[in-house]
Amino acid sequence: MTATLTAPAARPGTTARTGWLLATVLAGLFMAILDVSIVNVAVPAIRTDLGASGSGLQLIIAGYTIAYAMLLITGARLGDILGSRRAFTGGLALFTLASLACGLAGGEASLIAFRIVQGAGAALMVPQVLGVIQRSFEGAARAKALSLYSAVIAGGAVVGQVVGGVLVSADLFGTGWRPVFLVNVPLGVALLVAALKLMPAGAGNRDRRLDLAGVLTLSPAVLLLVVPLVLGHENGWPVWGWVSMAAAVPVLGLFALLQRRSAAPLVPGRLLRVPGFVPAAASIFAQTGTYAAFLLAQTLHLQGGRGFTAMMAGVAFIPGAAAFAAVSLNWRRVPARWHAAMTLGGLVVAAGSLAALGPVTGHATAWYDLALTGLGIGAGLGAAFGPMMAAALRNMPVTDAGEAAGLLAMVTQLGQVVGVATIGTLYLTLVRTHVSSEALTTTGLAMGGAALLAAVFALRARGRTR
Structure with missing residues (x-):
């Protein structure tokens, strides 16, 4: 049990x-x-x-x-x-x-x-x-x-x-x-x-x-994977980066092997067997990657493509952040029987808003013109992120709270790094040969696809935690 x-x-x-x-x-x-x-x-x-x-x-x-x-x-x-x-x-x-x-x-x-x-x-x-x-x-x-x-x-x-x-x-x-x-x-x-x-002032568990x-x-x-992802684009994706990422695979395999043999594994296998934890974590990974890529691509577009100052570009994100906060703080007020539909609906709304980024920002003349897509992205992700966190931890024993917290924190951080390195790099690559709004349109479609992938994992997580 x-x-x-x-x-x-x-x-x-x-x-x-x-x-x-x-x-x-x-x-x-x-x-x-x-x-x-x-x-x-x-x-x-x-x-x-x-x-x-x-x-x-x-x-x-x-x-x-x-x-x-x-x-x-x-x-x-x-x-x-x-x-x-x-x-x-x-x-x-x-x-x-x-x-x-x-x-x-x-x-x-x-x-x-x-x-x-x-x-x-x-x-x-x-x-x-x-x-x-x-x-x-x-x-x-x-x-x-x-x-x-x-x-x-x-x-x-x-x-x-x-x-x-x-x-x-x-x-x-x-x-x-x-x-x-x-x-x-x-x-x-x-x-x-x-x-x-x-x-x-608990003393902790010295037996661990x-x-x-x-x-x-x-x-x-993690170092072999993250360093080339973070530095790769600025250095033209050098050979050492690809070698480093490839080397991460056998090292991760060795880590998994050692974990199975360890008396006190760093990532206990029982965490991964808790109902709903893995698909919820996968959805969180996709959501944070999408959000980080959005922040990067939109910031670069507003400052480089639209001529906004750093201050104006930062202010342009406030409506979306406010929407995220408002929804994520109140989703629990929705009856539990609607949570699955709310989560999926939120990610679909976020995907649609991300897909509309290029057409909308391509004609924006001020930060407040961007509020509609920002509100959709913020509200949509806000309706999904909190419920997925709750789903990941719903069946987690309190004794495993520390390991689960560390694993979820790493998932969110790696999600951001991978989102920036993949979808964010897509914008940086396209903007070399296309106008900024066209590059953002294609990037927005990719981000929308990532949001829909998060919805697929969210659906699986909901099924596992009922």
Whole structure:
């Protein structure tokens, strides 16, 4: 039988405390998501100030993502061993210190190194968020918490672009790009104080082991896959990239073999056997890949094809982000018998809106002309992402919350990387020989296809979790 243990409901006297706990861990998640995109708009200023090379700028942006994706599952296991509070606060402290170091960096090499440390801190911190939600809430409260989690993931990327544009444009005290990193410091310190006060001081499970063989095979496998995906396009898809991606396959095979023989596997096979988990995770992968590709292609089109400033391009995403937040926060109000239809309908609406991107933005004269497609994309994905998160975790034993959280966090991160590297690269390739609106039209059709693929997996997940 599949275990279906759930965390005990919060007592009425502790409702306010658990609310503040949720706000604290979600704010930590928001910072981690924000830092993926907030740096993008600062790249020209960093190039000018530090004299950074093209490859150096790529690593300043991608170093964070690479370390983050590579270490997420390891961070989840450390959370089980050390306890969620120690892992979250340790990751948050490392992230905050690295942010300070990034803001004070005097050269390209040091900034790259500190960005990698930032990513490692985020990888230790982020998996604990879903673990806290899984252990601290049940029923409707858990569904609400997962909705907020979904809204933070979607909104963080958009807010990052807007906030990054504001901070760089403000040039506070002549500091140029540095506030995009330094803004994390006061927030990180405040969250650290709150987390130490609010998070339960559990000792963790010292009987769990780190599974060093798993870490030493999974981390290189993810590295071999992610690095060429992140850097490949800017370097013309060199041979080393294809060799690296091909090498990831046997390393992943070795990881799977070692996991079957391990007494404490990094990814327990029982997680993959939980009803609905795998198809729900596949749908989440496709959804996050679609959304990340949309952010990239639309941003490049608005700034390069339509002449929008970075600030205007960021503001253009606000209606879609608001729609995502509104729907993802309220989908649980819909009767349960309609959830499957709502999820599928949302992904179909998102697919149609993505397919309409090129024709609509090709004639747009201002950011508000883009609101209709943005609303369709945001509302459609908002109707699907939260329910799929809930479906993935519905039958998950609380004792496996840490590993499940790390695996889902890695799925979302890899989905973003793969979406940008495939569909995003399609736009970058087409725009060389076509006008931007034509390139976006074809890319939009590809993104619509990815949204429909997510719908297929969502249908399978719903069938498995009933």
